Amino acid sequence: MVFEVIPAVDMRGGKCVQLVQGVPGSEIVSLDDPLAISLDWVGRGAKTLHLVDLDGAIEGERKNALIIEKIVRSCREKGVSIQVGGGIRSFEDAVSLLELGVSRVxxxxxxxxxxxxxxxxxxAFGNECVTVALDSKNGKISIKGWTEECMQTPVEMGRKFEDLGAGSLLFTNIDTEGLMQGVNPVPTKELVESVSIPVIASGGVSSLQDLQVLRETGAAGVVIGSALYTGRFTLEDAIETTRCK
Structure with a gap:
């Protein structure tokens, strides 16, 4: 099975940013021109891009929609898959993105x-077009830009959404997200073993060894942000490290 390495392009206020545990104002990376950054990742070997409108996730308003549209139109021509999250609140929101050419909402x-x-x-579109994000803090699901905690666990919600037709799950461990201190593979492995649909991991990757650890959980791939933007390793090295041998 191919383990996919997926660069994150998180946007806030028109810039490409990386936050510490999703907290506004905690930017450790803030770069202009998300389109140029996206195209650079594609040039370096990315087959899928992970686009997030953080304004949409935090405030509920998709303020970076036009930038996302430009990225999708430019990268779609290159055969790159695009998954988009942040502020998708309605069926109409999802339809507009999928009709634009987004691979997964x-x-x-x-x-x-x-x-x-x-x-x-x-x-309406097939289960491969729907990914449900399960963001976990202290073993419980968090919502609304990680500002509210629910009582449900990722495993409970993963099974529920698989039954409802989700084609994949994006699991983010908030406890390690953005801290650059390594991953905790246990909750990812628990989720992978509880469902039959692909699970994409996220949160805490800071080394090439972390990628190997996550791959061994059975996850289908990993979304990487801060480690790439701060130069912990290159995308090329990440792809090579996780390639099946």
């Missing part, structure tokens, strides 16, 4: 608050 808060939305999108 990522539903977080909207899926938790309106689970039937997952089923509706899956029925």
């Amino acid at each position: 990522i539903l977080g808060t909207a899926a938790l608050q309106n689970p039937e939305l997952v089923k509706r999108i899956s029925s």
Whole structure:
């Protein structure tokens, strides 16, 4: 099975940023021109890009929609898959992105608050077009830009959304996200073993060894942000390290 390395392009206020544990104002990276950055990742070997409108995730308004549209149109021509999250709150939001050429829409808060939305999108476009984001803090699901904690666990929600038609899950361990202190593979492995759909891991990657650890959990891939932007390793090295041999 191919383990996919997916660069993150998180956007806030029109810039490409990396936050510490999703907290606004904690930027450790703030770069202009997300389109140029996206195209650079593609040039370096990325087959999928992970785009997040952080303004949408935190405030509920997709302020970076036009930038995302430019990225999708430019990268689609190169055969790159694009997954987009942040502020997708309705069926209409999802339709607009999928018709634009986005490969997968990522539903977080909207899926938790309106689970039937997952089923509706899956029925209309196919389950491969729907990814549900399960963000976990202290073993519980967090929503609304990680500002509210729910009682449910990732395993409980993963099984539920698989039944509702989600084609994949994006699991972010908030406890390690953005800290650059390494990964905790245990919760990822628990989720992978609890569902039959692909699980993409995220949160805490700071070394090439972390990638190997996550690959061994059975995850289908990993989203990487801060480690790439701060030069801990290159995308080329990450792809080579995780290639099946």
